[in-house]
Amino acid sequence: MDLVLSAADYYFFTPYIYPATWPEDDIFRQTISLLIVTNLGAYILYFFCATLSYYFVYDHSLMKHPQFLKNQVYREIKFTVQSLPWISIPTVSLFLLELRGYSKLYDNIGEFPNGWFHLIVSVISFLFFTDMLIYWIHRGLHHRLVYKRIHKPHHIWKIPTPFASHAFHPVDGFLQSLPYHIYPFIFPLHKVVYLGLYILVNIWTISIHDENGCKNEKLCNGEFTKTK
Template identity: 50%
Template structure:
C-alpha cells in the first residue's frame, strides 16, 4: 500500500491537496506545494481511504460485470428464489458497503504504511528467500481460509445471523454482483484474516498486494454460477451455491478442508452439475422450499401449523 500511496501522491494527491490547501510559503519549480505534508497522519488516512474505495469499486464492478455477462448462467434467474430487481439491489448493496468496509479496515492499512505490519520488500537473494516467497502463497491461503471459515460459521449462529450475515443470504440465488453485497461489518470480519496475516507472518508486500487482488477475484468467481469443477478439495462456485441455498454448509473460502474437519461439508450433486436438473422447475421449487425451511430454522422461526 505504501508504493500505491507514493505514486498516488506523485500523480494525484500532491496536486489535489495543493489546490484545496495551498502553502503560502512553499513553491517548487513554479508549482505550489500543499500545506498538508505527505507524512501527516490525517492526509495518509484520507488518501488511503480514497484509493481503497476507488480500487474496490473498480475491481468489483469490472470482475463482477465480466463474470455476469460471460460466465454466469442467466437461466438461474428463472429460479423462484431469484428476486425481482436482484441484480440492481446487489450492486447498490455492494457499492454502499465498500466505503464502510474500507473505513473499518483503514487502521490496518495505515498501520502497514507506518511499518507496524510484517510486510517486507526487496528482491529475494537466496534460495531460502525464494522458497519462503513461494511457500507464502499456500501459507496465506491456509491461514486465511481457516479464519474465514470460523468467522463465517460464527455468523451463522442464530443469535448473530440475523444481525450480520442475513443480508448476504438475501441472495439465495446469487449473481457475481452478490460477491461484495454484504452488511459492512460482515464484509470486514470476513476480510479480517487477510489483514491479520500481514501482522502475524512475514510476507512480501508485492505478493501480499497480488494475493489481495486474487482474493477479490476469487470472491466473484465463487458466485459466478458456472459449476465446471467437480473438485472435492477446492471450494468451488458449486460448493458456494450449496452454501447460499442450504445455508449451514460449506463455509470455507478456498478449500473444503475446514468444512470436512468441522462436519459442515456438503458436496454438490448433479443438481448443480447437470444443467437439465438445474433448470428443472420441480427441482427449483423443492430447493426454494428447503431454503426457506433451513433459514427459518436458523432464525428460530417455527413452522406454521396446518
C-alpha cells in the first residue's frame, strides 16, 4: 500500500492538502491518508466493477425470481456503502503496519537468489493460503453462535446481484478479507504483486455474485460448499 500512498502524496496530498511542515512519514498523517485512499479505492473498484458486471454479465431474468427482494439492488448498494468505512478501519491498521515496515513485503526481485521463480511461487502460495483460510473462516461464520448476527445479513440476498458482493456486516467483511492481509506478514511477497492480487481478489468477489457465481457455488441458498 506504500506504493499507492507515495503516489497519492506526490500528486495530491503534499501539494494540495497537507501543510508542507507535516512530514509524509508522520504516523497520524499516514493513518488519515490511508483511510482516504482505502475508502476511495474501495468505492471506485466496487461501483466500477459491479456496474460492469451488472449490465454486461448478470442475467437480469433472475430478478423475476420470487426470492428476489423488493428494491434489492438499492438495498445491496446501501448496505455496502454503510459497511465499507467500518471495514476499512481494521484494514487500515494492517496497512499502517505494512507501511511502517512490519511486514515481509519487498520491492526488489533481486533480493532473492531465484527472484522470478520465488515471485511465481509466492502467487501460487498466496492463492492457496487465502483460499484455505477463507474456507474455514466462512465455515466458522456459519456456526449457530455467530451466523445470525454476523453472517446472515449477507445471505439476505438469496438471489444476489454483483452489488451484493461487498454487502457484508463489517465484522464479516473484515474477517473474510483478513487472510489476504496477514499473508505478507508471514511470507515474503512483492509489493506490486500484493497490490495486483488485492485488486483481483475484489474483482473476483464481485464476479462470483453474478448468475455464473450462483451456478458454481450455492450462494443463492446461503451455503458455502461448492456444488459437485
